[in-house]
Amino acid sequence: MNAKRLPLVLLLAVLTLGLVELVASALVYRERVSDEDWEAAAAFVAEHPGEAVLVSEDWLAARAAMELPAEAARALEGLPDLRGQQRFWILAPGRRSPWTARTHPELEGMAAPEAEAVHRFGALRLHAFANPSAGAETFDLLDALPDAAVASPSGKCRSQSGLSWRCKEGGLRVREVEVDYRPRRCLAVELDSGVQAKVSLGAVELGDRLRGHLGFGDFNARLRNDGAAELELWIDGALAARWLFTDDQGWAALALATEPGTHALELRVRLSAAGTWQRDGHRNSPTNAICVEVRGLMEATQ
Amino acid sequence: MSEAAEESRARAPARAVLRSPALVAALLAVLTLMTLLGSEANVGYVRDEGIYFEASRHYGAWLARAAREPGKANEAKVRDRYFAINHEHPALMKLAGGASARLLAKPPDPAIAEALERELAAAGKSKKARRKVAWKRELAAVEGGRIPILREGAAMRLPAMLMAALAVALLYLGGHRLGGTSAGLLAAGAFALLPRVLFHASLHAFDVPIATMTLVVALAWLRALRDWRWGLALGPLLGVAIAVKHNALFLGPLLAAHLWLCLGLRWWKTGERPRLAQIAPLPLWAMAVIGPLVAVALWPWLWHDTFARVAEYFAFHSEHSYYNMEFFGRNYNRPPLPVAYPWVMTWATVPSVLLVLTAIGAGVVLRRAFTHEPDLREPETTPSWLRPLPTGGALDSSEAGLLFVGLAAFPLVLISLPNIPIFGGTKHWLTAYPFFALLTASAWSWLWSAVMPSPDEADEADPPKRWRALAPALSLLLVLGPSAWASVHGHPFNLSQYAPLAGGARGAAQLGLNRGYWGHAVVPLLDEGETLPPGPVYVHDVHALAIEQYRREGRWPGWKRSGVSQAKAALLFPERHMVRDTVELRERFGPAPAMILTLDDVPVTVVYTD
Structure with missing residues (x-):
């Protein structure tokens, strides 16, 4: 290439790139999803109550919560995974795949769901999926809790409306907790170091798998406390499984093969070290909240 | 002539x-x-x-x-x-x-001077209290x-x-x-x-x-x-x-x-x-x-x-x-x-x-x-x-x-x-x-000096003199256009703006790049009296001294800074580590925000109300 050709090629390349960026500017620097798109999507979702809706992108979540019907908006966040969802929807922008870093991990290695339909609402797409690998849910810890007995080493914990308990060493409450930067609905356990909470659910209907998750809430606490959490499952008075988790595991999945039928189920949860270590030493607050959810599933026949 | x-x-x-x-x-x-x-x-x-x-x-x-x-x-x-x-x-x-x-x-804002006058009156004859108010007056520069x-x-x-x-x-x-x-x-x-x-x-x-x-x-x-x-x-x-x-x-x-x-x-x-x-x-x-x-x-x-x-x-x-x-x-x-x-x-x-x-x-x-x-x-x-x-x-x-x-x-x-x-x-x-x-x-x-030689070096094959002067200037539109467009369009949220090939704010959000920080994206809300009436408001990342500055200029609409539990409304500036705050606000106000400020569909401020 002679001395004049190289600069000419480079100059043309630069100017072409500038033109490409101008065209890209025209495409990206505008709002794409209109109010009408949201209204149409919301009306469609309202016609399908009871089916889970997920959003494919974090940035869509707030607007979706604002626009979708109340039931769908409430369920947008907090799902444990897609294992119990035999049908679900994913709301995604434009031509983007509905399977993103936000939605794909929710499959947890299950076979890919079957895409059934795509409904277009302007710049929004609502993807319908059937999920044949999902199990049929036989029980859910969070639904069973109002009838549960909760105790700590110092005695029975006092129930408040069946969704929260006060113990001498702390408390337990059903709520959403930030785990690995996602809201998860779970039983949040906040007890002193080494204190074990026993959650006796009584007789519940188990399937052939017991699945659940454990995570550590609050990024500040995760940053400043590396304690481990221990979870034991007792079935019919016998220890069935014991797991140890750390906050590096994020929203850690657990699974156990179970004998289908009615069984007495008890969870025992313990955190090795509560509180956080700050610049000026240990403080009781903020503290790690252990976020636990467990469900019984019948998977074999699915 | x-x-x-x-x-x-x-x-x-x-x-x-x-x-x-x-x-x-x-x-x-x-x-x-x-x-x-x-x-x-x-x-x-x-x-x-x-x-x-x-x-x-x-x-x-x-x-x-x-x-x-x-x-x-x-x-x-x-x-x-x-x-x-x-x-x-x-x-x-x-x-x-x-x-x-x-x-x-x-x-x-006159309210600042009035508040100081009230403090002065309340100080009575206490020298210590009057000195304190005098110091505040000196800093407040009410004149x-x-x-x-x-x-x-x-x-x-x-x-x-x-x-x-x-x-x-x-x-x-x-x-x-x-x-x-x-x-x-x-x-x-x-x-x-x-x-x-x-x-x-x-x-x-x-x-x-x-x-x-x-x-x-x-x-x-x-x-x-x-x-x-x-x-x-x-x-x-x-x-x-x-x-x-x-x-x-x-x-x-x-x-x-x-x-x-x-x-x-x-x-x-x-x-x-x-x-x-x-x-x-x-x-x-x-x-x-x-x-x-x-x-x-x-x-x-x-x-x-x-x-x-x-x-x-x-x-x-x-x-x-x-x-x-x-x-x-x-x-x-x-x-x-x-x-x-x-x-x-x-x-x-x-x-x-x-x-x-x-x-x-x-x-x-x-x-x-x-x-x-x-x-x-x-x-x-x-x-x-x-x-x-x-x-x-x-x-x-x-x-x-x-x-x-x-x-x-x-x-x-x-x-x-x-x-x-x-x-x-x-x-x-x-x-x-x-x-x-x-x-x-x-x-x-x-x-340009290689592509368009100076008049002394130019031969007949080179473009005419007028073009030699104009072409670089016109080409500037292609080279500076993308940043000018991004800046004009992104104002006043340019802290959340991204380049066109990154997809702008929407593309960056999809890539998982930071959406903004510093709790500054509130100015369009300051006039939203209907959405956010006066009263206790959880202001999230807006610093108390930034609020003080808005107050001094008469721009703060009477919201009283409060914790989440007492608040009648709340602001949220989305960042990845702020999901914890989102959870807290969802619990307090319900899942649906009342209003969202966006840059190209991407929320920069989310408002919750009772």
């Missing part, structure tokens, strides 16, 4: 004026300043600014007192009372902000400035805007020297039109001022290589830079390394061994001796107990708190950030066409430095302690090229290092961008 001739004659002075680079530079500076002044009101007060506003009120009050009672104001105990606040950062920009407010600020034409916040932001305007003027002059008018316009635009630069240039903060001062010191350094007067001036200039922000502390060692590299290259190419006088010349001594003295002189907090306070300053910055930063969907809150972080974020926030030009410019100047013969003209004077490189230092010299590449790369390399605390976002390497801009001008000059 024909009409055409008359018209041409009438236009001649205008053309002559526009041919004066200094005048065009001044016009660009004024344009920059007017644009910033005209648009800053919509840029909300960021967290750090709230603190700097309060510090500026203290420092401004000290200036006023020093004018009234110089002796008393200079007593160590009295001085400390004014300068203790925010003493972890140098004082110069806050002093300038304070002085600007004392000169140009409108009086604060306003001498020429009250700006909001206090705007007046305090003015010095940083002036610094931005200075950078634009210098870049135009530098670019013009490298390749004429279009290269000058490119250099100025490649800096000032970047969304992040434009955003930070509107703030009462240090990031654009230190970028300007780095440019000033670098240009002075090039002159100092061959002119002892600039060598001497370099000391005070570096002192001013250090008094703006600590980034300048790196400049001395960097400039020394630059000199030694230049001397080494000359030795390698010509066998001319550097003399001792060239290795440790006047400019380095001026920076080492005068620089720190000027820096201390511009920071009254250091006027006594100097060594202990300087040690405290270094300790603060070496043990800087960890901030949270999202990068490719992961939240980082302790070092190391990935090495790629500043490089990817630069790509994502600076249009690629400018980055490619910067890379071409770097290639051109490095090639010149490492392959061309040095200037072997007989120097007018021999190298000496006063003039270490008498033939070097012109803007198109290999020395200048090496300096531009070094100062463009250094901030990004520094942030890439694994043991550097996570300071935050792109503002921490804004000091590189003036040198990116000069490298784009170098590239522009090289490209």
Whole structure:
């Protein structure tokens, strides 16, 4: 290439790139999803109550919560995974795949769901999926809790409306907790170091798998406390499984093969070290909240 | 005389004026300043600014007192009372902000003065209580400035805007020297039109001022290589830079390394061994001796107990708190950030066409430095302690090229290092961008001079003279258009704006890049009386002192800052690590927000109400 050709090629390349960026500017620097798109999507979702809706992108979540019907908006966040969802929807922008870093991990290695339909609402797409690998849910810890007995080493914990308990060493409450930067609905356990909470659910209907998750809430606490959490499952008075988790595991999945039928189920949860270590030493607050959810599933026949 | 001739004659002075680079530079500076002044009101007060506003009120009050009672104001105990606040950062920009407010600020909202009067009445005859109120009155500057034409916040932001305007003027002059008018316009635009630069240039903060001062010191350094007067001036200039922000502390060692590299290259190419006088010349001594003295002189907090306070300053910055930063969907809150972080974020926030030009410019100047013969003209004077490189230092010299590449790369390399605390976002390497801009001008000059030869070298096959002048100017639209578009469209949320090839704000959100920080995106809400009625409001990341500034200007709509549980409404500024707050607000207010402020569909502020 002679001395004049190289600069000419480079100059043309630069100017072409500038033109490409101008065209890209025209495409990206505008709002794409209109109010009408949201209204149409919301009306469609309202016609399908009871089916889970997920959003494919974090940035869509707030607007979706604002626009979708109340039931769908409430369920947008907090799902444990897609294992119990035999049908679900994913709301995604434009031509983007509905399977993103936000939605794909929710499959947890299950076979890919079957895409059934795509409904277009302007710049929004609502993807319908059937999920044949999902199990049929036989029980859910969070639904069973109002009838549960909760105790700590110092005695029975006092129930408040069946969704929260006060113990001498702390408390337990059903709520959403930030785990690995996602809201998860779970039983949040906040007890002193080494204190074990026993959650006796009584007789519940188990399937052939017991699945659940454990995570550590609050990024500040995760940053400043590396304690481990221990979870034991007792079935019919016998220890069935014991797991140890750390906050590096994020929203850690657990699974156990179970004998289908009615069984007495008890969870025992313990955190090795509560509180956080700050610049000026240990403080009781903020503290790690252990976020636990467990469900019984019948998977074999699915 | 024909009409055409008359018209041409009438236009001649205008053309002559526009041919004066200094005048065009001044016009660009004024344009920059007017644009910033005209648009800053919509840029909300960021967290750090709230603190700097309060510090500026203290420092401004000290200036006023020093004018009234110089002796008393200079007593160590009295001085400390004014300068203790925010003493972890140098004082110069806050002093300038304070002085600007004392000169140009409108009086604060009458409610401020009324509240002070009530406090005074309540103090009764208690001397202690009355002294306390008097101190508050002194800081509150209820009488306003001498020429009250700006909001206090705007007046305090003015010095940083002036610094931005200075950078634009210098870049135009530098670019013009490298390749004429279009290269000058490119250099100025490649800096000032970047969304992040434009955003930070509107703030009462240090990031654009230190970028300007780095440019000033670098240009002075090039002159100092061959002119002892600039060598001497370099000391005070570096002192001013250090008094703006600590980034300048790196400049001395960097400039020394630059000199030694230049001397080494000359030795390698010509066998001319550097003399001792060239290795440790006047400019380095001026920076080492005068620089720190000027820096201390511009920071009254250091006027006594100097060594202990300087040690405290270094300790603060070496043990800087960890901030949270999202990068490719992961939240980082302790070092190391990935090495790629500043490089990817630069790509994502600076249009690629400018980055490619910067890379071409770097290639051109490095090639010149490492392959061309040095200037072997007989120097007018021999190298000496006063003039270490008498033939070097012109803007198109290999020395200048090496300096531009070094100062463009250094901030990004520094942030890439694994043991550097996570300071935050792109503002921490804004000091590189003036040198990116000069490298784009170098590239522009090289490209066009090769493609369109000068009239003396042109042959018949080359384009006509008119095209030779017009083509580079018209091409600027393609090169500067993307950043101009991004900045205009992103205002006032340019802290969340991304380059077009990164997909803008929406593309960046999809990539998992930081959406914004500092809780500034509230100005459009301040008039939303229906959505957010007066009462307790959880304001999330809006700093209490930023609220105080809005209040002083009568812009805060009567919301009372409160915790989540008592609040009737709440603001949320989405960031990855703020999901915890989202959860808390969903629990308190329900899942559906009442209102969302967006940039290209991407929420920058979410509002919840009962």
